[in-house]
Amino acid sequence: GQNIDQPTEMTATEGAIVQINCTYQTSGFNGLFWYQQHAGEAPTFLSYNVLDGLEEKGRFSSFLSRSKGYSYLLLKELQMKDSASYLCAVIDSNYQLIWGAGTKLIIKP
């Protein structure tokens, strides 16, 4: 079966750095997305990785290792507004998007 694993919940301090991990086992791989979802709202696109390495976008960076079936989202200089769920999603060989359940990130002052 296809599976995406993320920690259920993480806590971090305002101003700090946090890394949210995602591991996947899918039938094929055509890319990986990270989305942010605030409580009661729709997901919004953060990043897309298809090649190994780090993609940096402001305070957010996303890393991919295809050989390890592993990605992480790195959030720097955390702000209270970063409190949200972060969903990892993988495109499989049939171009289906397989979603993780998300990691709820709690930021404390």
Added chain:
Amino acid sequence: DAMVIQNPRYQVTQFGKPVTLSCSQTLNHNVMYWYQQKSSQAPKLLFHYYDKDFNNEADTPDNFQSRRPNTSFCFLDIRSPGLGDAAMYLCATSRDRTGSYEQYFGPGTRLTVT
């Protein structure tokens, strides 16, 4: 601004009473998706349209139907809602269904079944 719009934002229906949720987009995207999302769970794809081509997920209950009368609009019909259908329903669009095209989501409709 180009966007995905869902109406209503909140919908309350009675057990067994048909309900229709609507989605419209001004992005002119080819693909439209309907997802069901329950609290702390991954979005679950119900169906998607690639242009007029309808694609039903194998595990989507028959109780759920969809229509896409034109490029801009898509509807989700729940014929006989049960208590287990209470969830957030998300509409999304993408330019294409392959590769790097991210999905753009509407704000969602939260469905309550009484």
